[in-house]
Amino acid sequence: xxxxxxxxxxxxxxxxxxxxxxxxxxxxxxxxxxxxxxxxxxxxxxxxxxxxxxxxxxxxxxxxxxxxxxxxxxxxxxxxxxxxxxxxxxxxxxxxxxxxxxxxxxxxxxxxxxxxxxxxxxxxxxxxxxxxxxxxxxxxxxxxxxxxxxxxxxxxxxxxxxxxxxxxxxxxxxxxxxxxxxxxxxxxxxxxxxxxxxxxxxxxxxxxxxxxxxxxxxxxxxxxxxxxxxxxxxxxxxxxxxxxxxxxxxxxxxxxxxxxxxxxxxxxxxxxxxxxxxxxxxxxx
Numbered sequence: 001x002x003x004x005x006x007x008x009x010x011x012x013x014x015x016x017x018x019x020x021x022x023x024x025x026x027x028x029x030x031x032x033x034x035x036x037x038x039x040x041x042x043x044x045x046x047x048x049x050x051x052x053x054x055x056x057x058x059x060x061x062x063x064x065x066x067x068x069x070x071x072x073x074x075x076x077x078x079x080x081x082x083x084x085x086x087x088x089x090x091x092x093x094x095x096x097x098x099x100x101x102x103x104x105x106x107x108x109x110x111x112x113x114x115x116x117x118x119x120x121x122x123x124x125x126x127x128x129x130x131x132x133x134x135x136x137x138x139x140x141x142x143x144x145x146x147x148x149x150x151x152x153x154x155x156x157x158x159x160x161x162x163x164x165x166x167x168x169x170x171x172x173x174x175x176x177x178x179x180x181x182x183x184x185x186x187x188x189x190x191x192x193x194x195x196x197x198x199x200x201x202x203x204x205x206x207x208x209x210x211x212x213x214x215x216x217x218x219x220x221x222x223x224x225x226x227x228x229x230x231x232x233x234x235x236x237x238x239x240x241x242x243x244x245x246x247x248x249x250x251x252x253x254x255x256x257x258x259x260x261x262x263x264x265x266x267x268x269x270x271x272x273x274x275x276x277x278x279x280x281x282x283x284x285x
Contacts (some may be wrong), residue, residue, distance in 0.1 A: 016084035033222035058126015062091025109136030113143035137204035157192035
């Protein structure tokens with residue numbers, strides 16, 4: 001690891017270097033099919049130019065980094081940063097033939113980046129878990145050149161995301177659900193409130209913060225039948241940890257009800273469900 005993740009973000013490092021990180025690396029193809037359209041919206045908005053240097057925060061298995069490397073060309077550079085070694089191993093394999101993409105195991109919230117060395121900071125779902133997001137973004141901003149810019153893709157509130165909400169509502173009929181996270185607690189939907197996102201980024205020194213809604217259908221568990229697609233969804237979504245604490249009989253009951261509920265969302269293209277994200281942009285000055 002190029003930088004320790006001990007401290008406030010240690011729990012995330014443990015999670016993504018364990019079973020979850022290995023699962024996401026193993027399911028890279030299906031996750032790409034699911035999430036790639038959301039990242040491409042952010043990549044288009046970032047308007048990368050040939051020759052630019054880019055930092056991709058929370059790069060995971062490298063899908064966004066590879067797409068950005070193509071945009072910036074041989075004269076540019078992409079550095080993908082993540083806390084998950086299993087996912088970074090996958091990213092390095094995929095980028096083996098490229099000379100303009102590299103990957104570092106690091107906690108971006110405290111990592112000592114080369115000052116003023118990047119034109120763009122980008123992230124697709126890699127920044128919502130910082131324990132102290134304002135301090136994290138202040139640290140990340142140090143890598144930007146004075147005229148640099150930021151582009152993030154983050155989830156809007158969970159209630160606006162049917163791909164998560166439908167299964168959670170079914171689970172809530174059968175199990176005691178965990179208490180909702182507080183408005184300032186890290187989590188996958190913690191950047192849903194535009195006012196909070198703006199406050200965090202402006203507090204870190206960014207200027208011209210803007211949030212643009214992006215609403216897209218995604219394909220969940222591409223290539224699978226309905227049963228397989230729902231099993232995939234329940235294995236990677238927020239409901240996974242809730243069901244893990246239940247009996248096998250109750251897990252099966254919830255699974256069968258979710259499959260019945262989502263049958264109407266399944267068609268020739270597979271299980272297609274709605275998502276709601278923000279594309280967040282900002283400048284360094």
